[in-house]
Amino acid sequence: MKSxxxxxxxxxxxxxxxxxxxxxxxxxxxxxxxxxxxxxxxxERLSAPHGAHQPIARCAVRSRHRQRRGAQS
Structure with missing residues (x-):
């Protein structure tokens, strides 16, 4: 094997x-x-039940929700 x-x-x-x-x-x-x-x-990555990405996914959803609410005001 070549290294x-x-x-x-x-x-x-x-x-x-x-x-x-x-x-x-x-x-x-x-x-x-x-x-x-x-x-x-x-x-798949965003919906992993016990994955490390789950908290990030929740933050992203909250952020998008806040952006939409801010745009409607």
Missing amino acids: HKNDDRDAEAIAEAATRPTMRFVPVKSEEQLNVQTLHRAR
Whole structure:
């Protein structure tokens, strides 16, 4: 195993892997698919029941609520 990774070694490893007969390639995702994936990740992180992100999510919801109330006044 080579240590001290750098771009040259990464490129060498990618080129080597691409020549292997067992290498599998996946289709490129559309922009819409990427947007949906991003939305699902955000929802998952914000709705984690015991996750570290839960307090942040509550603050964000409160902040948005305050902004809306302030805009209506």
